[in-house]
């Protein structure tokens with residue numbers, strides 16, 4: 159094992175307050191330095207990303223009076239991947255009077271994350287969840303309402319209360335339109351300048367502080383250096399390292415990885431969420447998988463035939479020959495067990511030979527009972543767009559025949575390490591949204607990513623970044639500065655290298671092969687031998703990439719092969735770190751299932767004595783260095799997770 163990494167000093171979250179958990183966030187805000195309004199105008203912040211995290215942060219920082227520069231690689235901030243979010247956003251409003259509270263949301267999230275997240279962060283998230291809904295309603299986000307006029311909620315996995323606010327199956331889109339309007343308002347007011355179709359390719363560090371980024375204009379190919387007093391990364395998750403995932407095709411790790419190479423610690427890279435309800439893979443030429451929102455498990459019942467190899471159509475399989483396995487194994491939570499549990503259960507029944515559809519890699523999600531109970535119109539009102547989407551992709555009508563679903567890569571709980579202020583290990587570099595590792599532990603509960611992204615962007619970062627910026631403005635910079643020039647040269651050299659290889663294999667063929675290795679050995683189930691094999695295969699493939707990749711065209715204008723090549727090159731390095739992280743963690747927890755560490759009935763077996771820590775990895779160019787941040791639990795005591 160030590161061939162792969164070495165052990166460094168522990169890392170501590172020095173900003174985390176102690177004392178009663180209910181007042182920690184309030185006390186941190188009070189303790190943080192403030193910047194007076196006149197000084198805010200002299201301070202600048204770069205925000206990379208315009209999804210829910212970056213869009214809300216840029217808008218709020220602009221409103222506060224900072225000079226903000228906002229970047230995204232899409233042609234509009236509105237096209238960030240957040241727009242794809244379907245099911246909903248959690249908040250402890252307790253409108254239903256069903257026993258919810260800030261404490262319960264906190265408890266469910268710490269437990270759902272399999273006791274691998276920080277209590278202080280999760281508690282703050284639960285507190286802020288309530289403010290998020292108020293803010294979004296004030297912006298005009300059209301959440302669903304029930305007959306009395308209050309906002310409606312539905313249930314999501316890992317909770318026995320109904321706390322998920324939604325806008326049909328388009329919650330992300332509606333929330334993003336809210337954040338986008340707020341952002342546009344600041345653009346019009348002149349506090350935010352927007353740079354779409356620009357990709358950050360390097361971080362600029364001067365005198366130990368993050369001071370800017372190197373960007374490429376994706377239309378003209380021009381490379382420029384951009385400066386600020388602080389840099390915020392809100393660049394999303396890295397699930398596309400698996401090639402096939404539910405993420406938008408463009409999602410990548412480059413912004414985070416470039417920062418990691420410059421000294422930002424990368425935490426828990428192996429924690430990947432495999433979502434149980436996706437449309438199964440249909441062939442070798444597919445480049446994307448489609449999510450069927452978890453909200454469908456409110457009313458859909460998951461089943462497979464009781465008999466192995468039963469190829470009858472679902473309508474011909476009588477009730478008593480069906481196995482509603484989630485309801486059978488987990489009667490307390492039934493179809494609403496958390497994602498890691500539901501995914502593994504689907505894999506198990508398919509491995510037993512009871513899977514349905516081509517290749518036996520599928521299970522049914524059946525709405526017959528809900529349609530019988532509520533009527534087709536009611537089901538259509540709740541899930542209509544999701545049903546339409548399913549029908550368009552598969553050609554099957556889910557109102558009359560059960561959907562077929564199978565787990566797929568969906569979300570990455572790992573990300574750049576941040577402290578309680580959301581500052582990385584590089585001073586002046588803040589990381590928010592899916593790009594950081596902070597709140598979900600080893601498994602994210604459904605509807606918690608939107609909550610975290612907006613908590614970070616609207617509420618946490620705007621309060622904590624001032625504590626850092628109060629020491630600014632920092633000295634003015636230009637291209638003559640040696641550290642700036644070096645960062646720019648790194649970008650130019652890399653582009654030149656990618657273009658000059660002129661090999662005979664496409665970028666996508668490498669990416670697809672990398673994804674296959676990752677899915678096979680670092681996917682739903684991992685073993686010591688498999689991970690070692692993966693590391694050696696990744697190293698070989700990476701070496702081949704740098705010999706044989708073919709990047710047509712040049713760097714002088716729009717060149718999507720070049721964009722993809724740079725992203726895949728970073729995925730190779732990340733993939734290796736993910737496997738090393740997975741290999742060193744000889745326990746199962748949440749989204750990380752080690753076959754060697756399971757209970758007698760096949761559930762994940764944690765090892766709190768050896769692994770109750772955040773694994774924060776340092777880049778060295780050679781074997782990475784592991785820094786451990788110990789986790790302590792004062793309020794939710796670690797126990798074997800049970801949803802039975």
Ligand SMILES: Cc1cc2nc3c(=O)[nH]c(=O)nc-3n(C[C@H](O)[C@H](O)[C@H](O)COP(=O)(O)OP(=O)(O)OC[C@H]3O[C@@H](n4cnc5c(N)ncnc54)[C@H](O)[C@@H]3O)c2cc1C
Pocket residue numbers: 206207208209210211212229230231232235238239240241242243244245246247329330356357358359392393394395404405406409410412413449451568569590591592593604605606607608609611
């Ligand atoms: C299909 C689907 C459905 C989902 N449904 C839900 C749900 O119902 N509820 C829930 O809570 N969560 C859901 N999630 C998860 C959630 O949508 C994401 O975790 C969340 O939206 C991420 O937001 P973000 O702002 O961190 O990143 P993103 O929305 O991914 O935004 C990233 C931004 O960074 C920019 N960027 C990235 N790299 C660079 C670079 N190098 N240079 C310049 N710009 C860059 C991009 O242009 C983009 O603007 C879903 C996810 C998927 C895939």
